[in-house]
Amino acid sequence: MPRSRHNSSPTLADWGEDRLVAALTRDLPHGAEVLVGAGDDCAVIGRKRDARWQLLKTDVVIEGIHFLPDEDARRVGWKALCRAISDIAAMGGIPAHALITLAAPAATPVDRVKALYAGLRKAARKYDVGIVGGETSRSPGPLFLNIALTGWVERQQCVLRSGGRPGDSLYVTGRLGGSLAGKHLDFQPRIEEARWLVSHFKPRAMMDLSDGLAADLPRLAAASQCGYTIDEACLPLNTGCTPTQAMSDGEDFELLFALPARSATALEAAWKKRFPRLPLTQIGRLIPHSAIRTPYSHGYDHFAER
Amino acid sequence: MPRSRHNSSPTLADWGEDRLVAALTRDLPHGAEVLVGAGDDCAVIGRKRDARWQLLKTDVVIEGIHFLPDEDARRVGWKALCRAISDIAAMGGIPAHALITLAAPAATPVDRVKALYAGLRKAARKYDVGIVGGETSRSPGPLFLNIALTGWVERQQCVLRSGGRPGDSLYVTGRLGGSLAGKHLDFQPRIEEARWLVSHFKPRAMMDLSDGLAADLPRLAAASQCGYTIDEACLPLNTGCTPTQAMSDGEDFELLFALPARSATALEAAWKKRFPRLPLTQIGRLIPHSAIRTPYSHGYDHFAER
Numbered sequence: 001m002p003r004s005r006h007n008s009s010p011t012l013a014d015w016g017e018d019r020l021v022a023a024l025t026r027d028l029p030h031g032a033e034v035l036v037g038a039g040d041d042c043a044v045i046g047r048k049r050d051a052r053w054q055l056l057k058t059d060v061v062i063e064g065i066h067f068l069p070d071e072d073a074r075r076v077g078w079k080a081l082c083r084a085i086s087d088i089a090a091m092g093g094i095p096a097h098a099l100i101t102l103a104a105p106a107a108t109p110v111d112r113v114k115a116l117y118a119g120l121r122k123a124a125r126k127y128d129v130g131i132v133g134g135e136t137s138r139s140p141g142p143l144f145l146n147i148a149l150t151g152w153v154e155r156q157q158c159v160l161r162s163g164g165r166p167g168d169s170l171y172v173t174g175r176l177g178g179s180l181a182g183k184h185l186d187f188q189p190r191i192e193e194a195r196w197l198v199s200h201f202k203p204r205a206m207m208d209l210s211d212g213l214a215a216d217l218p219r220l221a222a223a224s225q226c227g228y229t230i231d232e233a234c235l236p237l238n239t240g241c242t243p244t245q246a247m248s249d250g251e252d253f254e255l256l257f258a259l260p261a262r263s264a265t266a267l268e269a270a271w272k273k274r275f276p277r278l279p280l281t282q283i284g285r286l287i288p289h290s291a292i293r294t295p296y297s298h299g300y301d302h303f304a305e306r
Numbered sequence: 307m308p309r310s311r312h313n314s315s316p317t318l319a320d321w322g323e324d325r326l327v328a329a330l331t332r333d334l335p336h337g338a339e340v341l342v343g344a345g346d347d348c349a350v351i352g353r354k355r356d357a358r359w360q361l362l363k364t365d366v367v368i369e370g371i372h373f374l375p376d377e378d379a380r381r382v383g384w385k386a387l388c389r390a391i392s393d394i395a396a397m398g399g400i401p402a403h404a405l406i407t408l409a410a411p412a413a414t415p416v417d418r419v420k421a422l423y424a425g426l427r428k429a430a431r432k433y434d435v436g437i438v439g440g441e442t443s444r445s446p447g448p449l450f451l452n453i454a455l456t457g458w459v460e461r462q463q464c465v466l467r468s469g470g471r472p473g474d475s476l477y478v479t480g481r482l483g484g485s486l487a488g489k490h491l492d493f494q495p496r497i498e499e500a501r502w503l504v505s506h507f508k509p510r511a512m513m514d515l516s517d518g519l520a521a522d523l524p525r526l527a528a529a530s531q532c533g534y535t536i537d538e539a540c541l542p543l544n545t546g547c548t549p550t551q552a553m554s555d556g557e558d559f560e561l562l563f564a565l566p567a568r569s570a571t572a573l574e575a576a577w578k579k580r581f582p583r584l585p586l587t588q589i590g591r592l593i594p595h596s597a598i599r600t601p602y603s604h605g606y607d608h609f610a611e612r
Contacts, residue, residue, distance in 0.1 A: 009415035009416055009417035009418070010415070011413050011414060011416065012410060012411075012412050012414050012416060012419065012444075013412035013413065014416070015416055017442055020416065020419065020442060023416075024419070024420070024423050024440075024442075028427065028430075029430040029431050029434075029435065029437055030436045030437075030438070031402060031403055031430075031435055031437075031438070032434075032436065034403065034436050037436070037438045037439060038437075038440060039439075042439070043403065043438035043439040045402075045403060045456075056403060056405055056438060057405070058405035058406070058407050058439065058440060060407045060409060060443055060450075060452070062409055062443055062444075062445060062446070063446075064446040065443060065444055065446060096337060096339075097337055097340065097349065099349070099362055099363070099364035099454060100364070101364050101407075103366060103368055103450065104318060105318075106318050107317050107318070107319065108318050109316070109317055110315055110317065110320070110326065110329075111315035112315070113326065113330070114329065114330070121333075121334065121335060124337075125335050128335075128337065128338075129335065129337055130334075130335055130336045130337020130338065130343070131334040131335055131336075131337075131343075132334075132336070132340055132344060132349035133344040133345075133348070133349040133362065133363070134330075134344060134364060135366055136323055136330075137371060137372075138318075138371055139368060139371075139447065139448075139450075140368070140370040140371060140447065141445065141446065141447015142445075142447045144366075144409065144445075144450055146364070146366070146407050146450075146452045148364045148405060148452075148454030150362065150456075
């Protein structure tokens with residue numbers, strides 16, 4: 001792994017993202033009225049008894065990492081805003097206002113930037129988001145497009161990652177895997193589905209699948225202080241995908257949630273009526289923390305045995 | 307000027323920032339409860355009669371553009387957050403919650419990122435800002451640090467760029483010019499001064515000076531549909547700076563505001579008592595729009611003659 005040439009400090013590559021984030025978010029100044037800070041899909045701001053809470057999210061897409069230089073800029077703009085909208089959905093909320101930061105090389109064709117904004121606008125119109133400001137800068141490197149998004153959720157419908165309990169059934173919406181074939185640029189954030197879910201059922205924990213089930217499910221389970229077990233044979237696969245791809249490809253932007261097992265039958269029947277074209281699949285359940293050997297892990301290989 | 311190799315579209319360099327921003331912000335979906343969208347220091351969200359309005363701001367610093375690779379990362383972190391805080395000050399508001407997006411090369415030393423965060427934390431503590439979340443990503447180019455910041459302001463104390471009237475006196479706080487000698491990394495956003503100002507006097511228009519008086523004053527005047535006249539001999543200069551530097555260097559992060567001329571004497575006396583160590587200087591006044599030949603211009607050369 002590369003080490004810094006300047007001194008003996010380890011590099012970001014040495015540490016990896018999760019260790020870095022854990023170190024950086026330790027002891028952050030919280031400020032007033034913060035109900036949930038770093039670590040969930042969104043930050044939650046408000047007072048405990050407010051009828052509504054505010055949701056805050058920031059998310060970036062970078063050329064060469066999240067999209068390629070020759071990809072359709074309109075779809076890139078769509079993706080950039082929809083990634084953040086998906087995080088609002090994961091809390092059970094409604095998106096409200098977005099701020100756009102665009103950094104691009106001086107030689108970028110104006111038409112490409114206009115196409116990016118056409119994609120942003122299209123997503124904003126579809127999900128009723130106001131684009132209320134932003135910032136443009138020259139980039140000496142690749143194109144960066146950062147979205148800051150606010151939203152809100154009724155106090156009683158706000159779903160965190162941390163509320164799951166042993167025995168809860170685990171569900172995912174849609175199909176998993178193969179997002180790089182194109183879906184990562186065209187996905188539909190599950191706002192409508194999440195809003196229906198939080199108003200008709202009471203998911204105890206929820207998140208959106210951005211890094212793949214193999215990385216994200218352990219995060220939800222850890223936040224809920226649970227273990228988990230999944231049935232690989234049940235995974236809803238996108239056409240041509242293996243279960244391993246469904247676990248690891250990432251960028252599915254589907255919902256993953258935990259629900260009391262007693263509600264499972266009613267949920268499945270009501271879902272089929274309301275969203276007949278979108279699969280909802282029970283993939284496993286949360287189990288007691290003590291029932292697994294590795295309480296928190298990232299990779300597919302470390303999943304608890306059933 | 308460079309043109310795209312891919313097609314005949316002009317590039318961002320051909321267009322320049324102001325033309326680009328004007329094109330991108332045309333027809334943006336506004337969303338609900340937007341009192342002020344793109345174009346002022348912050349967006350303003352709320353209903354007309356709410357006692358408080360929310361302020362939203364996003365701002366980025368990029369290695370090689372806003373700071374150099376060998377600059378003290380702690381000071382860079384300070385600057386990144388304080389730039390956004392300065393925009394909240396420019397509305398008369400109080401900063402509240404920040405989200406941080408960091409994109410950095412994999413070979414970045416962990417210590418450098420920790421130092422950036424130490425600077426962010428220091429600014430957050432000083433100005434009572436909660437850092438409530440963020441996003442980290444690998445950058446295939448330079449280091450990017452984006453800040454999304456919320457804040458609030460009492461409805462009656464919110465100051466836009468657009469309220470100035472012909473005859474208003476124009477003031478700047480502090481001294482101008484020479485920021486690149488170091489001040490751009492250590493400046494103090496004028497929260498305390500702006501809060502005092504909006505609660506004791508009624509500035510009609512206000513903004514912070516980020517691009518230099520020569521670029522920023524025409525923006526305030528245009529938003530207020532006024533012309534302006536300044537007295538160069540009055541400009542408060544940082545040590546060793548010429549008036550031209552004071553007009554053009556940028557990154558002063560001082561307040562520029564317009565106030566009814568009848569309040570000038572009272573303001574100056576009260577200011578001297580309250581902030582004895584920080585100069586407040588009347589640099590000119592707003593004049594009728596019709597009194598100037600070029601209603602809106604960017605460069606120093608285009609200033610209206612007195």
